[in-house]
Amino acid sequence: MREVRQIWAPLDDLRFHPRCPRGQGKLASFEPSLLVAMRKAGAIAAIQRIFLDPSTSTYTEKRVLGQAIGAAWTNGPPAKTIGICEGFETAAAYTSLTGIQAWATMGAKRFHQVNIPASVETLILLADNDAEGRRARDRAAEAYRRPGLAIETEWPPGRMNDWAQLLKR
Numbered sequence: 548m549r550e551v552r553q554i555w556a557p558l559d560d561l562r563f564h565p566r567c568p569r570g571q572g573k574l575a576s577f578e579p580s581l582l583v584a585m586r587k588a589g590a591i592a593a594i595q596r597i598f599l600d601p602s603t604s605t606y607t608e609k610r611v612l613g614q615a616i617g618a619a620w621t622n623g624p625p626a627k628t629i630g631i632c633e634g635f636e637t638a639a640a641y642t643s644l645t646g647i648q649a650w651a652t653m654g655a656k657r658f659h660q661v662n663i664p665a666s667v668e669t670l671i672l673l674a675d676n677d678a679e680g681r682r683a684r685d686r687a688a689e690a691y692r693r694p695g696l697a698i699e700t701e702w703p704p705g706r707m708n709d710w711a712q713l714l715k716r
Contacts, residue, residue, distance in 0.1 A: 558639060559622050560584035560591075567596055569610070578607075583635050585611075585618035585653060587662055592618040595653050611653070619661045620651040630671035630701070631661060631687070632710065633680070640711040641673055649673060658683035659690040672700045675709045 560583065567580035578598050585593040593613030597606045620635045622642065630649035632638040638649035652658045655675065663670060672687055674680035688698055703710050 557622060557642075560586070560620060561635065564596075567598070569596075569598055569608070581606075583620050583651075583653065585613070585615055586621045587614075587618040588664075589624070595620075609653075615653065615657060616660050617662045619657075620653060622648060622650065625664045625667055627667065628669040628671065629663075629667055630673045631658065632673045633658060633675055633683070634709070634711070637673065637675075637709040637711045640709075640714045644710060644713060647671065655679045655683040659687040663691055663696070665695075667696065669697045669699065672698065673710060674700075674702075676703050676706075677708055680708075 562582045564580045564582055566577035567582070568575045569578050570576060579601055580599060581597040583595040583597065584591045585595060593611050593615040596610045596612065598608045599605070600607050619631065620638065622638065626648045628647055630638070630641055630647055632641060632649050632651050633655050634653065635651040638651040641647065641649040650661065652661050658674060670691055672684050674684035684700060691698055703712065707713060
């Protein structure tokens with residue numbers, strides 16, 4: 548991650564597994580995978596397994612174990628200001644670029660479902676710059692509205708789809 552994506556931010560709760568099981572019983576295969584812990588109220592609630600093609604390192608499938616609704620890859624305890632992104636790579640890239648902690652919902656469909664702690668005062672919505680991301684941002688802005696929480700939106704610059712693209716140049 549650090550060499551390929553130029554991400555210098557901390558990468559808590561992220562591990563590589565060279566032979567992660569995919570499937571069950573005799574049908575199971577063992578493939579390289581990134582394991583991303585998703586936390587809810589500080590405790591691990593789910594793990595997303597991102598299976599990788601060994602020849603290209605691109606992902607082939609994502610599967611979640613556990614209860615992902617309400618959970619996120621938090622990359623440490625919450626700060627007063629946090630951003631939320633769809634993927635952990637985008638969250639780590641945003642933190643690397645700005646110094647602001649960003650969480651990953653691990654998908655646009657969960658963008659509005661993360662439990663934001665009461666200690667957070669400012670929430671920055673960092674949705675992907677595509678149709679699905681705009682819908683996710685609108686839904687999240689409504690879902691997270693509460694007294695005492697400022698909600699902002701930051702889109703990736705130019706024609707970038709997400710913040711990670713800035714570091715891939």
